[in-house]
Amino acid sequence: MEGLDLPVLSILIFFPAAACVGLFFMRSAQVVRVFTFAVFALEFIFAFPLLRFRLNSPGFQFVERIPWVEGWGLEYYLGIDGIGILMLGLTLFIFPLCVLCSWSAIATRVKEFHFCLLFLCSACVGLFSALDLLLFYLFWEATLIPVYLIIAVWGGSERQYASLKFIVYTLAGSALLLVGIIAFRIEGGTFSIPELMGRDYPFGFQIWTFLVMALAFAVKVPMFPFHTWLPDAYAEAPTAGSVVLAAVLAKMGVYGFLRLSLPLAPLASQYLAPMMIAFSIASVLYGGLMALGQSNIKKIIAYSSVSHMGFVTLGIFLFSMRGFQGALFQMVSHGITTGALFMLAGALYERSRSYEVRENSGLGKYLPAFMGFWGFMAFAGFAFPGTNNFVGEFLVLVGAFESNIWIGALVVPGAVLAAAYMLRPTQKMAWGEPCNVMEWKDLNVREWAYLLPLAFIVLYIGLAPTLFFKVMNPTLNNLLEMFKP
């Protein structure tokens, strides 16, 4: 942009990856942790130039464009808009907290773990800023291996099964995405997303490319009926893995819908919207019901994720301003609250060595600070007014009722279910029969340090969402223009 012309996005992508090299020279686990945290903190600071983001411009900003492979049309093309910057912010915010929350939980092969985290951060940042279809796909696939290793090496007892299921499932989803991308390249003559937008592709072409893309994204989100890898992966992953999966990787799927499916295949998106809405409602209700039936804290959070992400995809495929806004809010909020809940579950596991609700009951008297945070995040989880999720869910519901009263009527039970599945374990955990609680210590400084920022954001978005509207509105308006008759 004007003035200082730093390639901000490139720095953000390559800094963590480059910092990986530094890990090779470290021996002590503690040094590795401090170093990684410092890298993520620096990464956050390096993102400050993004504050010069111009609010009124719907287009892409901080654009970098360099030809990459001559003759094949590959470009190194980066840029962010109102959607990308929110996702980028979420990513940069979550990763340092991941280091903090696995400080004592990860005791073996610490170096490799942080190597995976750093590499993963690079890939996520790259994904949210890529404006070249192929670059997008490249970063998309690059996230797989680190996440696989995080689950398979540091996960729970069923980690082998869960990690394999995760990677085979997601790769199967995205293998055909490559064909879709190639088809766009041949049909549109370029890999550049902005140039491919808003062209009149034949209807049949749009339909199949939409389906191919939707498959890849729906697996990642995950949407009912492609969600079956999720409970295993979320429950078996170590805390930081669950957090990243829920907070960032799930967003990649939705981001894919917003960045690729809608603009590239608008006709097909509208034509197939009823199907996507049906899947979304199914996700909301099925996720909620399944969460209600779980006794494992992580599985409750995992299924609640399915339900929340159902709201997000529903909001997108309503094709109204309210729906879009709600979806984006819900994306950010879900990242924050679900991330926080997973971190809390992880903190609890370090004390009780169990994720079962009945082995973690009666905490209210002995771990008041922990229970306070848990209660607060649980309330946020079922969209209590004043918390971030409320804004998102409310907007989606308004959008749903606006478009069709029946859609609205169908998802409202989902919102009620959320209260039920969050309050039930919360009640047992707070006031149930105390198990070994007396020996446990309440939150320590490190845990306060990663929970407080999350709580602050929850309230900030819940009470003063205006800034976020300002960031996202121009982009969403622009997107909506494509669907106006």
Add this chain to the structure above:
Amino acid sequence: MEFRPDLIIPELYQLLLIGALFIQGIADRPWMPRVGKWLSWCAGVGILISAGSLDLNGLIFVGSYRVDTLSQFFKFAVSFGFAVAVLNATRQPTLEKEKHCEYFMFMALSAWGLMILSSCVELISIYLALELASFSLFPLVPLRSGEKGAAEAAVKYVFFGAAATAIGLFGFSLILASQHTTYLIDFMQKPWAWSEAPMAVAGLTLFLCGMLYKLALFPFHFWAPDVYEGASNETVAYISTMPKLGAVVVLIRLSMLLKPGLEITTILALLAAVSITYGNLAALIQTDVKRLLGYSTIAHAGYVMVGLTAGTTEGVAAAAFYSFIYVIMNFACFWVICRIATDGRNLKLDDLNGLYKRAPGLALVLAVGAMALVGLPPTAGFMGKLFLLTAAWNHSYNWLVVIAAANIAISIYYYLNLVRHAYTKAAPESTPTAVPYPFFSLLWGGLLAALLILFGILPGLVFKALPPSL
């Protein structure tokens, strides 16, 4: 058309090596340095010589020997692969000391055959070069001491090879009978559709069998897993990569005939699809690492064919790129296998357990190699697959592209098994804790892995050496 020896410097240099090996083989004197010592250095110089002759151009030997960008690129790839293979095999545990010279001589002869093959543009010389490359490989397979299976593998390899050659020759005679020429350049003017020249099409199909045998494409793949299992690790590293280069270069020369829509192209596309799927499915259940990689070879042969059936310059360039990358990624995997199998035995997947602890560097090389074989970014394997699929899209075989892409998801399972065993499983007590020659093994293994990443990020480096128009 005068004879210009300056055009064939890489071949002459290779011949010089062969001669030196031959002399040392029949009359080894105490003052001569050990073969393993000097040969890897000389093979390294060979890479430089090939690199230096990358932009030669000319036509010699009565128009049957074309030196152009394509041939020079493949000669470079061959001398690169030969150097890595020599380096890989110098400390071969299952090769007796007194057989070293002969072993490397045959290996060098085969590489020489492949170099010549990449320049041949006439059927008889193609045939001769092909036989030179294959016959020298036959003696390599049984040279594995203390292993009965090696002889069996060798017999299988020879018989399959002989049968493929015979079929190829028969096809060759049919082509000659119907088209009245052996020069590829004259083939361009001839019809290659079934309706116009049935005998020529039948002949070409049979002639291709010989090539596909080298490439181990379905249904000419049966020898691959058995031979891989029987031969020593180091030999397999060579057999599973280098002859592919020769087959690909001939197929590229022939690909100007293979216009999409012709019967023969459709057959090749079908074979490619079956080969990819069959190779991947069969690999899923393997527990022997070499057999697993053997089936993966079959799948990769199919991938290369995807580019060749496109019938465009992009497709050909993509196939050339992919076969070069394949050499690097396969060698990377075999490099690790050969280093771990210190007594030269066949490795099971379980032998890889806990590799991250025993040899973290090698584990990383294996992971990079395996991920490149899957085709995950940021490795060169991804770029190779991308170029292949892009080149083939909208050239009448879209179903082939879809099958090829869908197979990536199947293949992740068994390639990931390599990584899974190396990284997530603990090593049993009995396995040796360290790998010998850590510096040597890490340096060259790391170099291969680094090349895979480098060409994944900057594939343009390789494409610069590829011909702009073929």
